[in-house]
Amino acid sequence: MTMASAAPTSNTPLSTPPAPARLLSIATALPPYRLTQEQALAGARQVFAHRLRDFDRLAPVFTHAGIEGRASCVPLEWYLEPHGWAERNTLYLEHAVDVLARAATQALDQAGLKPTDVDAIVAVSSTGIATPSLDALIMQRLGMRPDVERMPLFGLGCAGGVLGLARAATWATARPGANVLLLVVELCALSFRRGDLSKANVIATALFGDGGAAAILRAGPREPDDAPAFLASAEHRWPDSLGIMGWQVEDDGMGVIFAQSIPILVREKLPAVVGGFLDRQRLTLSDLAGVICHPGGTKVLDALEEILAPAVEGLNDAREILRQHGNMSAVTVLFVLERCLRQRARGLQLLSALGPGFVAALGLMRF
Numbered sequence: 194m195t196m197a198s199a200a201p202t203s204n205t206p207l208s209t210p211p212a213p214a215r216l217l218s219i220a221t222a223l224p225p226y227r228l229t230q231e232q233a234l235a236g237a238r239q240v241f242a243h244r245l246r247d248f249d250r251l252a253p254v255f256t257h258a259g260i261e262g263r264a265s266c267v268p269l270e271w272y273l274e275p276h277g278w279a280e281r282n283t284l285y286l287e288h289a290v291d292v293l294a295r296a297a298t299q300a301l302d303q304a305g306l307k308p309t310d311v312d313a314i315v316a317v318s319s320t321g322i323a324t325p326s327l328d329a330l331i332m333q334r335l336g337m338r339p340d341v342e343r344m345p346l347f348g349l350g351c352a353g354g355v356l357g358l359a360r361a362a363t364w365a366t367a368r369p370g371a372n373v374l375l376l377v378v379e380l381c382a383l384s385f386r387r388g389d390l391s392k393a394n395v396i397a398t399a400l401f402g403d404g405g406a407a408a409i410l411r412a413g414p415r416e417p418d419d420a421p422a423f424l425a426s427a428e429h430r431w432p433d434s435l436g437i438m439g440w441q442v443e444d445d446g447m448g449v450i451f452a453q454s455i456p457i458l459v460r461e462k463l464p465a466v467v468g469g470f471l472d473r474q475r476l477t478l479s480d481l482a483g484v485i486c487h488p489g490g491t492k493v494l495d496a497l498e499e500i501l502a503p504a505v506e507g508l509n510d511a512r513e514i515l516r517q518h519g520n521m522s523a524v525t526v527l528f529v530l531e532r533c534l535r536q537r538a539r540g541l542q543l544l545s546a547l548g549p550g551f552v553a554a555l556g557l558m559r560f
Contacts (some may be wrong), residue, residue: 260516284383285555317353352549456495
């Protein structure tokens with residue numbers, strides 16, 4: 194005789210949802226040189242003023258950028274001389290690995306882990322070329338296991354911090370118990386090209402800084418409940434917008450592409466994308482305790498403050514990171530995340546960044 198299986202009742206769960214990925218640690222690191230905004234303006238004036246008729250009209254962008262200084266992997270004098278693509282990329286490889294090694298070591302120490310405990314790496318960067326990729330170079334530098342799985346991500350620009358965190362969280366959720374190391378580094382200042390007299394290059398000179406960050410994510414039933422949980426993510430690319438932001442490779446380096454329309458696009462297009470993302474989570478802006486945003490610039494932050502109200506807690510943290518470090522592209526939002534954790538932020542937090550594509554990257558975390 195065989196016994197029929199009991200039919201599931203309304204109180205019997207058909208499946209158990211996977212445990213969310215939790216942020217076990219996050220650490221940031223900077224290259225060795227510090228440039229004040231006054232030094233950056235003086236250097237830009239020395240390079241551009243005698244060749245660019247509109248320089249005095251553009252110069253106020255330095256004082257209005259909301260930036261006091263930024264880190265740089267090279268001293269101020271380096272920017273005053275011409276440099277080719279090969280030299281720039283050699284500097285990128287040297288300093289990117291150094292910055293990431295320091296950030297990763299700190300993140301591992303905070304999580305109580307050793308380099309040999311890392312099971313997977315997601316590495317994000319768009320300001321240089323590395324083949325072998327940065328994750329392989331870090332494995333070699335820190336002495337990680339040879340079977341670590343790797344996911345290098347290139348071309349995400351300023352959206353890379355949020356999207357990299359989302360990819361690392363997805364990987365951690367799919368492999369419960371695995372230690373996933375997220376690495377993000379951008380050496381934006383190396384994109385400065387003294388021969389580029391475009392308005393975009395002058396604006397980039399006023400905004401860009403260098404930095405790196407590392408984080409450890411892990412999912413599983415035994416992870417600490419007080420560790421921030423990554424709950425959901427989304428991205429949206431607007432059609433016919435490829436020329437709004439990105440790099441244009443030139444003989445002497447990467448030329449920046451900025452469109453003046455970015456703050457307008459934020460006001461007009463982003464509300465529907467954010468609203469749709471929150472609606473899919475059965476949430477509204479009023480349910481959020483705060484936001485963790487990539488501070489692309491003061492005008493973008495002003496636009497975000499308008500469209501994200503009443504969930505504006507955390508925007509002051511973004512402004513403070515911009516003031517201290519400038520726009521470090523993908524890394525910046527992780528500096529904001531680290532600051533929010535130090536400030537003991539609580540509740541649901543919306544992560545937001547915009548990047549080439551033109552794409553909006555969103556995430557939802559519970560602190």
